[in-house]
Amino acid sequence: MRRIGLMGGTFDPIHLGHLILAETARDELSLDGILFMPTGCSYLKDGRQVADREDRYRMTELAIRDHPGFTLSRMEIDRPGNTYTADTLAQLHREEPDVEWFLITGADAFLMMEHWVRPEEIFALCTVACTVRGSDDRGRLEEAGKTYAERFQAKTALFPLMRMDISSTEIRGRLRTGKSVRYLLPGPVIEYIREKGLYQT
Numbered sequence: 468m469r470r471i472g473l474m475g476g477t478f479d480p481i482h483l484g485h486l487i488l489a490e491t492a493r494d495e496l497s498l499d500g501i502l503f504m505p506t507g508c509s510y511l512k513d514g515r516q517v518a519d520r521e522d523r524y525r526m527t528e529l530a531i532r533d534h535p536g537f538t539l540s541r542m543e544i545d546r547p548g549n550t551y552t553a554d555t556l557a558q559l560h561r562e563e564p565d566v567e568w569f570l571i572t573g574a575d576a577f578l579m580m581e582h583w584v585r586p587e588e589i590f591a592l593c594t595v596a597c598t599v600r601g602s603d604d605r606g607r608l609e610e611a612g613k614t615y616a617e618r619f620q621a622k623t624a625l626f627p628l629m630r631m632d633i634s635s636t637e638i639r640g641r642l643r644t645g646k647s648v649r650y651l652l653p654g655p656v657i658e659y660i661r662e663k664g665l666y667q668t
């Protein structure tokens with residue numbers, strides 16, 4: 468069985484924090500590769516306008532193109548309706564039965580996961596791998612892992628990550644106010660944002 472990490476995200480825009488998270492997971496969990504999965508419709512964004520899915524897909528493509536261990540999927544971009552991780556994992560299992568899946572998450576997503584749509588399916592179809600970074604409360608994450616194991620027979624793993632306080636929200640704010648975003652995201656992604664005039668208003 469190949470061991471593949473599933474790195475889902477709104478990626479609005481993708482930045483070095485996402486890339487370092489994926490690369491650290493690859494290393495720490497001895498994964499054979501990482502599949503990046505930009506969301507189609509992130510239904511929990513509180514009505515906030517998210518950049519067009521094709522732009523987010525293209526930015527992700529530009530961000531990972533130099534890494535032979537990173538690949539990209541259109542599965543969620545092409546699926547109509549709200550994006551649910553349970554649907555994605557079910558489809559991945561059908562299409563690639565020889566893969567063991569590891570869902571890569573940050574602490575916020577991990578702690579919210581039992582409130583996602585059909586969590587029992589998510590936990591049945593993958594190992595959920597959560598980072599512990601900086602100020603994250605490791606004890607709380609371990610507790611959540613135990614609860615998921617009891618309630619859903621979930622397999623979970625925690626792995627350390629260097630702290631990198633970069634966020635898509637911060638980047639969008641800097642772009643709106645004309646500040647530099649150099650070194651926060653890959654150069655080709657910055658060029659794409661400039662060419663398309665994204666996040667200017």
Ligand code: NAP
Pocket residue numbers: 474475476477478479484485488504506509511550551552553571572573574575576577582583584600628631632633634635
């Ligand atoms: P995102 O904002 O683009 O973030 C993607 C991941 O990167 C998150 O796990 C986030 O951790 C992590 N991250 C962001 N900045 C980081 C940094 N500086 N250092 C390290 N890690 C960093 O995407 P999202 O909107 O949270 O969505 C994540 C995934 O959850 C998507 O695949 C989405 O479809 C899925 N989701 C599914 C459901 C459902 O099925 N019902 C509901 C909600 C989300 P944090 O979690 O700590 O922010």
